[in-house]
Amino acid sequence: MDLPAHLPLPLERGAPWWYWLAGRPALDFTNTLRERWNRRVETLVCGEDLGEWLVAAELLPATPAVTDDVLERARTLREAIDAGVVASLAGQPVPDATLIALARELPHATRPETLTRTEDGGVAVVLAEPAAPAVHGLGLLARDAAEMFGAAERIRVCASDTCSARFFDRSPAAGRRWCSSRGCGNVEKARRHRRRQKETPQ
Numbered sequence: 269m270d271l272p273a274h275l276p277l278p279l280e281r282g283a284p285w286w287y288w289l290a291g292r293p294a295l296d297f298t299n300t301l302r303e304r305w306n307r308r309v310e311t312l313v314c315g316e317d318l319g320e321w322l323v324a325a326e327l328l329p330a331t332p333a334v335t336d337d338v339l340e341r342a343r344t345l346r347e348a349i350d351a352g353v354v355a356s357l358a359g360q361p362v363p364d365a366t367l368i369a370l371a372r373e374l375p376h377a378t379r380p381e382t383l384t385r386t387e388d389g390g391v392a393v394v395l396a397e398p399a400a401p402a403v404h405g406l407g408l409l410a411r412d413a414a415e416m417f418g419a420a421e422r423i424r425v426c427a428s429d430t431c432s433a434r435f436f437d438r439s440p441a442a443g444r445r446w447c448s449s450r451g452c453g454n455v456e457k458a459r460r461h462r463r464r465q466k467e468t469p470q
């Protein structure tokens with residue numbers, strides 16, 4: 269998933285550059301900082317971006333208000349998750365700092381309970397809307413990351429040299445190598461083909 273070489277940076281808005289192939293929200297989230305190996309392109313540029321991203325990721329039903337503080341908190345959470353991803357890729361345990369960051373947001377993953385009257389006049393306990401929806405979204409991301417680190421051996425980074433896409437390998441044989449077989453997979457196959465042609469004496 270290469271970005272155009274002549275992208276005006278920093279971006280004004282991130283939405284055109286989001287992508288969704290990681291197989292779970294926690295890794296789609298880490299992929300919002302693109303080209304980690306080179307230009308480190310921030311696609312959660314402003315609070316509106318984060319609000320829209322949480323809806324696009326199907327974590328929230330409606331775009332929440334996002335303060336600058338919550339945006340900063342989201343980026344901190346994202347980089348804490350990514351530190352765990354990098355450690356997992358290197359076969360190391362998830363760092364304590366990552367666990368602390370996840371534990372800080374986890375309580376916001378749950379929604380309070382409230383009462384409602386049912387159609388037949390009875391009473392039912394239902395989940396209330398979260399008081400701070402954007403923060404609830406961060407809680408859901410922290411929960412997904414925590415569950416993911418329980419199966420850390422399936423965390424991958426795309427095998428392309430020019431792609432930092434993280435993804436969760438759900439293939440039965442755990443053999444997925446590319447963020448997308450049509451994108452990076454094809455580009456790499458073409459590269460190898462050219463290399464072979466050069467090596468073959470004409």
Ligand SMILES: [Zn+2]
Nearest residue numbers: 426431447452
């Ligand atoms: Zn890729």
